[in-house]
Structures are given as C-alpha cells and as structure tokens.
Amino acid sequence: MKPPKFQYLRPASIQEAVAALADAGEDGKILAGGQSLVPMLNFRLLSPSVLIDINRIPGLGEIQEQPDGGLRIGALTRHHALETSKVVQRLYPVLHAAMQQVAHLAIRNRGTIGGSITHADPAAELPMLMKLLDARITVISSKGTRVIDAEDFFLSALTADVAENELVTEINVPPLPQGAGWAFEEVARRAGDFALAAVGVVMHVEQSKVVEARIGLMGVADTPMRISDAETILYNQSCDQATLDEVVDAVLQAIEPSTDLHASAEYRLHLTEVLVRRAVKTAWLRATGEINE
Ligand SMILES: Cc1cc2nc3c(=O)[nH]c(=O)nc-3n(C[C@H](O)[C@H](O)[C@H](O)COP(=O)(O)OP(=O)(O)OC[C@H]3O[C@@H](n4cnc5c(N)ncnc54)[C@H](O)[C@@H]3O)c2cc1C
Numbered sequence: 001m002k003p004p005k006f007q008y009l010r011p012a013s014i015q016e017a018v019a020a021l022a023d024a025g026e027d028g029k030i031l032a033g034g035q036s037l038v039p040m041l042n043f044r045l046l047s048p049s050v051l052i053d054i055n056r057i058p059g060l061g062e063i064q065e066q067p068d069g070g071l072r073i074g075a076l077t078r079h080h081a082l083e084t085s086k087v088v089q090r091l092y093p094v095l096h097a098a099m100q101q102v103a104h105l106a107i108r109n110r111g112t113i114g115g116s117i118t119h120a121d122p123a124a125e126l127p128m129l130m131k132l133l134d135a136r137i138t139v140i141s142s143k144g145t146r147v148i149d150a151e152d153f154f155l156s157a158l159t160a161d162v163a164e165n166e167l168v169t170e171i172n173v174p175p176l177p178q179g180a181g182w183a184f185e186e187v188a189r190r191a192g193d194f195a196l197a198a199v200g201v202v203m204h205v206e207q208s209k210v211v212e213a214r215i216g217l218m219g220v221a222d223t224p225m226r227i228s229d230a231e232t233i234l235y236n237q238s239c240d241q242a243t244l245d246e247v248v249d250a251v252l253q254a255i256e257p258s259t260d261l262h263a264s265a266e267y268r269l270h271l272t273e274v275l276v277r278r279a280v281k282t283a284w285l286r287a288t289g290e291i292n293e
Helices: 014-027 037-042 079-084 086-091 093-099 105-110 113-119 125-132 228-234 241-254 265-287
Strands: 007-009 028-031 050-053 063-065 071-074 136-141 144-149 154-156 167-173 181-187 197-206 209-218
Touching: 014 028, 014 050, 014 136, 014 167, 028 037, 063 086, 071 086, 079 086, 079 093, 079 105, 079 113, 086 093, 093 125, 093 181, 093 197, 113 125, 113 167, 125 197, 125 209, 181 265, 197 265, 209 228, 209 241, 209 265, 228 241, 241 265
Parallel strands: 007 050, 028 050
Antiparallel strands: 063 071, 071 167, 136 144, 136 167, 181 197, 197 209
C-alpha cells in the first residue's frame, strides 16, 4: 500500500521544526528514520496531513562525550552510529552490545534514537536502555523546553510523553561508576527480529559487595521496566546462589507478561528467569574483574 497524501516540510533548524509542528497542530508528524512511521503510513494506521522531515537539521545527530563523563546523544543519531561509536563502546558497553541486536543493518542505518524512544515499542532495545542508564530526554516546543527522566517517559505501548507539538532534540546519559559491570541478554526468534524478552544489567561492586545494581527488562510489559525490588536485594551482597535465586524470584513477582502472536506468557516468564540469572551473574563477573570483555 501507499501512504495517504501529505504535505512534506523540510525545516533547516530546530526552531523551524517546532514552528511547523505548532502550525500543523494535531495533523503534523515528525519524520526521522521513517522505519516505523513509513510502514504505519503505508498501512494507513496513521494519516497525518503534514510530515516534518528533520533529517537535514544540522547538529541533531551528534554523539558528544560530556565533561562529567556522560554522553549527549542528538535525537537524530542513527542506530548504526551508536552501534559503531568508540565513545559509546568505552563509556556504555551495555548500550554498544544492545545496539547489535536492533533490527537489521539496513534499518539501523536509518533508524534514530529519537524515533525509537518516541515510538516506544515495548520490544525495542533503546527505550529499555535509556531507562537502565537513567537517561534524561529533552523535548522542545514553541512554548519551551522540558527535560523528562526516562523513568517517566514511557507511558504505555507505543506512547511516550511527547506531545504532538513537541520535538525530541537530545538524550543525556549520566556517567556510570568507573569499572561498572554490565550484561545484555536477549532472545528473538531470528537475528534482527524484535525481542521476545531481553534483560540489561549494570552493577557496581566495591570490596566484593554490590553498591549499586540496575536491572532493566523489555518485552514483558507495555513499557520497559526497572525492577527496583530485585535491585535492592543485591545491595551490599555478593552474587552467590541464594542471592541470585532471591533476585530472580523478585523479578518474576514483578512481571505479568501476556500471551500474544509471538510467544505465550509462560514462555516469556521462562525466558525472563533464564536471562535475568545469566545477566546478573555476568554483570557481577565483569564488575569483579573475573571476565574482562
Ligand atoms: C523490520 C523491522 C524490524 C525492526 N526491528 C527492531 C528491533 O529489533 N529493535 C528495535 O528497537 N527497533 C526495531 N525496529 C524499529 C526501528 O528501530 C525504528 O527505526 C525505530 O523504531 C523508529 O525510529 P525512526 O528514526 O525510524 O523513527 P520514525 O519511523 O521516523 O518515527 C517514529 C515515530 O517517532 C516520531 N518521531 C521520530 N523522531 C522524533 C523526534 N525527534 N521528536 C518527536 N517525534 C519523533 C515520529 O513522528 C513517529 O511517530 C524495526 C523496524 C523494522 C521496519
């Protein structure tokens, strides 16, 4: 199928883009990589009368290391740029690892971080990673600027806290503790498919005790999740079998996956159990220097 008719605008600056959004009202849509929007137009799931193409706005696709060791990621940064960035690999190896699981190379060449988090697919990697990394998201409209914690950004399946007159401009990721361990584990039916379930873990260990643990899940609810009860269990513990069992129990208590076309709820619970166990253990081994890659 072909998309319904629309007016095509190509603003040259953020100011022009937000002015175009304000003019378009409910009828405007931002076009970034087009990897989710264009199929939705073709299937006539959406019919905006104005498409505002932000691909030519200078400076919107940059990855910049910040003086505090964090990262500023422009909304138009392509998935492939994140995947291949040496800075991302050095500062956030968990993000580097996860990006290799996002779709196929052709899609990663076009898809953007701003598009992925705004589209808010429950089985997409970047929304979960942004929650795991405590990112903050900047959105701009003709009325001003808002900065939203990733924790509050994902409202429900395919709905993020971005109003129709707002443009996501950048994502800021705070630094991780030096030497933090990490793991990313995912199961998808075929390479490049959306995940059936995935787990990300970041862990900081001092003197053989966990001082901070973060556990993120995706594919098991309408939005990506952080499992704070399980994170708290790890605090001040080592990652022995009993602690690991408690963590897995807490995760399974916190989720209620549903059955859909792709997998049953039972299978998703099983995957989550296996992946959490594996990811927490791997993050611990990295945090304690027992594995180095
Ligand atoms: C076959 C296939 C497989 C895929 N597999 C995966 C996968 O495994 N994992 C995964 O994470 N994703 C996957 N995707 C989705 C892909 O990552 C998309 O690129 C992403 O979801 C949307 O990014 P985009 O830049 O293409 O956004 P677009 O399609 O251009 O836009 C998506 C939505 O976000 C809005 N939007 C975009 N940018 C902004 C902005 N800066 N400010 C405000 N609103 C904005 C648009 O108006 C639209 O509503 C897959 C897609 C396809 C087609």
